[in-house]
Amino acid sequence: MRYTTLISAQELAARLSDPDWAVIDCRHDLASPDAGLLAYEAAHLPGARFAHLDRALSDKRPAPDGGFRGRHPLPAREAFIDTLRDWGVGDDTQVVAYDAQGGMFAARLWWMLRWVGHEAVAVLDGGLPAWQALGLPLSTELPRPPRGAIGLHPSLVETVDARQVLDNIARPTRVILDARAPDRFRGENETLDPVGGHIPGAKNRFFKDNLQADGRFKPAEQLRAELSALAPEGGAVIAQCGSGVTACHNLLAMEVAGMPGAALYPGSWSEWCADPARPVATGA
Structure with missing residues (x-):
């Protein structure tokens, strides 16, 4: 079964150790850009990788034509694929994104995976608070997954x-x-x-x-x-x-x-x- 929109904390807990699953922590604070990373380092879902909104999910370098593309312009699709490979994501990986803000930032990663043609991505419904409400474990261990081999596919969006x-x-x-x-x-x-x-x-x-x-x-x-x-x-x-x-x-x-x-x-x-x-x- 593939999850393509939402997944509950109970469903994720049952599959958390599956090697074909990748959990990505997307916590962020627009007023304090490093707050999400600090929170991740303090405690996160076991095995979760971290996605920084400004560094992994955006490309804030000047546009080639010198124009302004907004505060969080998309990276090149090829660059994002390379980031996904660093997180251990392959073509068959089920990705789950979460944050602590009701999906405010996790939904960006959900959309971006669809943007590079990967359909098996879902947002943890209720995010970290829903996980903690069930008394499920957290970790401070920083995972080092083997490099993934996801390919760039036609966009779904x-x-x-x-x-x-x-x-x-x-x-x-x-x-x-x-x-x-x-x-x-x-x-x-x-x-x-x-x-x-x-x-x-x-x-x-x-x-x-x-x-x-x-x-x-x-x-x-x-x-x-x-x-x-x-x-x-x-x-x-x-x-x-x-x-x-x-x-x-x-x-x-x-x-x-x-x-x-x-x-x-x-x-x-x-x-x-x-x-x-x-x-x-x-x-x-």
């Missing part, structure tokens, strides 16, 4: 760039779904990007609205009802956020809800607002 988003504003065919908090969407309390507001015509779906009070995802039927109210055409969606990270949480929620096919705008608001020629909207 779609990305769009700023030009395509601009075209969609002029001729709307897809719903633009913004995963940021409502105040940032309205253009209030912006602390991460130099301009407040949102892409004209976008709808707001705060990624935390995908979760229940215990940090686990809402049932598929509930997600489908809520997301369908925003995107009646199902997967005809462009997902974005501040920098292409929490938008992946909405993409995961759509997959759980049985609404596949949405695209990611990786540069998201941070790239969009960097060009004063691009239109900006504020308010609800």
Whole structure:
């Protein structure tokens, strides 16, 4: 059985020692970029490798053309494959990503594996808190897995760039779904990007609205009802956020809800607002 969206702590615990499984710790703090690594070194799921958002799941080097690609631009697909091999991932590996923030960062890794054509990847539902709530063990041992042999395969997902988003504003065919908090969407309390507001015509779906009070995802039927109210055409969606990270949480929620096919705008608001020629909207 392959897990392609979510996996429970109980299910993961039963397979944790399987050599064909790889668990990746994605904990991060945007305000303190080394906090996730420090937390990982203090204690993590047994056998888990660590994925740093800024170093493994992004490429912050200047773009070849000198342009700005947002705060968390994607690495080259080939470079990400090399990282996966360092983590011991092969074509037949079941990957499980987790964090302690309701999947806020783990969903980015989930999406990126699909981006390089690997379908057997799931997010630990409820993350580290769900694991600890069951009294399951943690470890301080740093694993050294043998190098994996995953190959680069056709992508299972779609990305769009700023030009395509601009075209969609002029001729709307897809719903633009913004995963940021409502105040940032309205253009209030912006602390991460130099301009407040949102892409004209976008709808707001705060990624935390995908979760229940215990940090686990809402049932598929509930997600489908809520997301369908925003995107009646199902997967005809462009997902974005501040920098292409929490938008992946909405993409995961759509997959759980049985609404596949949405695209990611990786540069998201941070790239969009960097060009004063691009239109900006504020308010609800």
